[in-house]
Amino acid sequence: MLSHDSAVSDFYDDAALSSTYHPELIELIKRATGARRVEIFDDTRRSSSSAKQREHGTRDPANIVHNDYTHESGPRRLEDFFSDSPDQVPRLKQRRFAIINAWRPIGEPVVDHPLVLCDARSVRGDDLVAVERRGADRIGELQVAMYQPDQRWYYYPRMHRGEVLLFKTYDSALDGRTRFTPHSSCKDPRAPADAAPRESLETRCMVFF
Numbered sequence: 001m002l003s004h005d006s007a008v009s010d011f012y013d014d015a016a017l018s019s020t021y022h023p024e025l026i027e028l029i030k031r032a033t034g035a036r037r038v039e040i041f042d043d044t045r046r047s048s049s050s051a052k053q054r055e056h057g058t059r060d061p062a063n064i065v066h067n068d069y070t071h072e073s074g075p076r077r078l079e080d081f082f083s084d085s086p087d088q089v090p091r092l093k094q095r096r097f098a099i100i101n102a103w104r105p106i107g108e109p110v111v112d113h114p115l116v117l118c119d120a121r122s123v124r125g126d127d128l129v130a131v132e133r134r135g136a137d138r139i140g141e142l143q144v145a146m147y148q149p150d151q152r153w154y155y156y157p158r159m160h161r162g163e164v165l166l167f168k169t170y171d172s173a174l175d176g177r178t179r180f181t182p183h184s185s186c187k188d189p190r191a192p193a194d195a196a197p198r199e200s201l202e203t204r205c206m207v208f209f
Contacts, residue, residue: 001156004028004104004164011106011201012056017043022203025102025164029205032166033100037208041081044204045106048113049197061113061185061198065145067169068204069099069180070130073141074170080138081206096209099170107199109160112191115200117167118145119152120178127151128180145182155186169204 006024008016026038045058052058069077078097082088103115128143145151156165171179185198 001159001163001165002028002032003162005162012045014043017203025203025205028164029100029102029166029207033098033207033209035207035209039081039206039208040203041077041206042204044202045200046202047107047197047199049199052197052199058199061200062183063185065118065182065184067128067143067145067180067182068101069170070141070143072130074099074172077140077170078206092208093172096171096173098168098172098207098209100166100205100207101169102164102166102203102205104164104201105159105161105199106201107161108196109158110198110200111158111195112188113185113198114155114157114159114188115165116153116155116184116186117165118182119154120181122150122152123180123182124148124150128182143180143182151182 004024006021008021010016022040025040029035029038045056046061047053047058048061053060075093077099078092079089127146127148129146130141131144133140133142159165167181167183168178169181171177173179
């Protein structure tokens with residue numbers, strides 16, 4: 001998790017994300033990872049408030065334990081992103097690349113439905129099962145995590161707008177480092193009944209080393 005005070009005041013403003021937040025995030029990820037190039041390809045807003053969902057078209061907090069990409073769909077997402085310039089793909093695949101999710105609150109501090117992450121060192125290979133995912137414009141593949149008692153799960157309590165959490169959902173490196181991060185949200189039984197609804201933004205990034 002990193003501290004980051006964005007110049008964006010309204011994270012529901014698409015123009016502000018493109019003009020201000022994305023350049024900020026690219027520099028932040030480069031500094032944090034040593035990447036030489038970062039390309040942003042998706043912003044997803046989520047809220048536990050049905051009123052916010054109706055107002056902004058946001059999605060529910062994800063409640064399935066999953067990882068966004070698999071051994072197969074990570075490289076395929078790279079190919080899809082560069083479909084207008086496919087000549088870049090072979091060169092980019094020759095070097096390590098990753099897909100990193102940048103997650104941050106965009107409303108009040110998160111008290112309920114926090115993002116929870118599994119320590120990848122506690123995940124066995126057979127804990128993750130590939131599942132086809134069909135969208136309007138393409139067929140993808142993600143991983144659903146199966147429970148096993150040795151898994152270790154963590155979350156950052158009361159994350160606020162000045163904090164951003166970076167985690168990998170794909171890494172092309174096969175040298176033993178973490179490649180996937182199972183994650184989800186959870187209902188916190190300790191949250192007060194009048195807790196502010198969760199509002200969050202996750203930005204998916206292609207990161208090239």
